[in-house]
Amino acid sequence: MTESRDPPTGCAMFGIYSGMFRRRRSASMTSLHRMNGTSPVAPEAETEGAAPAAAQANPAHRKPAAVSHDFSLVRRPSALPVPAQNGAGARAAPPGANERGRPIAKAANGVGGARAAAEPASEYTGMAAELDKMILDHQRVKGTTQLVRATSGNMMLHRNLGNLNAGAGGASARNSAERGAKQASERKAPNGYAFSGMGNIVKEAKPAAGGELCRALSHRTDPEKLKEMGNEEYRQGHYAEAVALYDQAIIMDARRPAYWSNKAAALAALGRLIEAVSDCKEAVRIDPSYDRAHHRLGGLYLRLGEADKAIYHFKQSSKESTDADVCRAQSVKSRIAKSSDARRLKNWITVLQEAQAAVSDGADCAPQVMALQAEALLRLQRHDEADALFSGAGAPRFGVDESTKFFGTFGHAYFLIVRAQVDMAAGRFEDAVATAQTAFQLDPSNREVTNVQRRAKAAASARLRGNDLFKAAKFAEACAAYSEGLDREPGNAVLLCNRAVCHAKLGRNEKAVEDCSGALVVRPSYSKARLRRADCNVKLERWEASLRDYQVLIQELPENEDVKKSLSEVEAKLRSQRNGGAAARSQN
Incomplete structure (x- = not known):
């Protein structure tokens, strides 16, 4: 024994x-x-x-x-040569x-x-x-x-x-600790204990940091120590490391709700809100009276635009939540409802205002609220702002499956069709077709989804056909192809600019200026359209109009030599014209 x-x-x-x-x-x-x-x-x-x-x-x-x-x-x-062997292959015993x-x-x-x-x-x-x-x-x-x-x-x-590298800054040690935590969940030692990293002790160059890491590794089998380490990483802003440590603590003892709740906080800091909700719900399931987990879950639901669920959990955490939390959730609920009603009435200004107010009240990562804002901006001919909304750092980026499961098929399909329209407005036609197709697969019976999918396919096809014809120097046919795309997607800046180029090639500079102006209305930062309009105005000898465009372009493209040269030429022409006019007046 x-x-x-x-x-x-x-x-x-x-x-x-x-x-x-x-x-x-x-x-x-x-x-x-x-x-x-x-x-x-x-x-x-x-x-x-x-x-x-x-x-x-x-x-x-x-x-x-x-x-x-x-x-x-x-x-x-x-140090010395080996004595030669005898004929029998046996070595003579040397002295000593x-x-x-x-x-x-x-x-x-x-x-x-x-x-x-x-x-x-x-x-x-x-x-x-x-x-x-x-x-x-x-x-x-x-x-x-x-x-x-x-x-x-x-x-x-x-x-x-x-398997641990003691870096001066401690970053590699943290990464190695994370890898060790992952390995601990995958393999067991022969004695039945979880792998604890014993025998791999690192001392940092700095005594304090080395002592902390040594203690960390020696307490790998203590989930409370792991939780404390995770809390410290969280306070320092190392959220991924904190998640790994909380995960290891959960592997060792999954019955402690604090581990799940703390992990949810770190996931939320990483922008993984749906995962954070799942972990917070597990903490509440383990301990239904855990006030902090209820409060955290209410805050997550509020950020995701789920106001009713947020109100419920805020009320369950009487020690953590305040009346202000409940009021904010109720305000978000009211704002979203008003924005949706205004959308049905096509009152896009009200849609935008109420959606922005909902974001201010806390629904900053709600896909539905973001889609309402973006759609209103598109209808108000503010395409650049709509595109910036989806491409910004705060834009929610959830997977199709998790988003569909969390928000429902209809809610996620609506978000996707608005995203497809924003992609079309920005000239990303292939992305628009793919996104619209995904929305159609989620909700094929929805007329709005079907309409957006057809529009995206038609606009993408017209643009591709127009590009092929332009490359073949068939400018009139290319102009007609871009016009077909604009029939399906009116006001598209990319199609307007492409058609303007065709008009310019055919010598129709007036029409080219009109199309460029239309593109700049919806996308004021569209440099290609502004450059084309400036060039056409030069051909029409509209020096002041071209000067205004080149002055804007030199601010946007300060290193562009062609813009600098064109600006100098226009300024010279304008000075010459003014000097000639002054001389004519003096003679009279």
């Missing part, structure tokens, strides 16, 4: 390794002194060919057993060998090794020597007496070996 015991901690293992290191070093030194037959104070040199006289005189000092069981000894290069003809300094694996004559006898071989060499090398380089690392292989390794 064997006695069961708790697995030693990392720091305990470090103590064990230190003791083994000292014992092995002592054993190595003792064995070598015995082999040399001298005192530790004044060692003598030895060679492979001849043993010291003291060793020959006293056979007790030639016992190979004193060395043969030291598995840490390693082979060292021979034992009665079996083996060299005295045999390693445990049976391979002979000896020191060079010029090498001091006090310099010993084996694991202890390797350990000392590694330590001294590190101390010379770093100017410190701290250890680099100790592993379960009883070896002090220099710098990057082992």
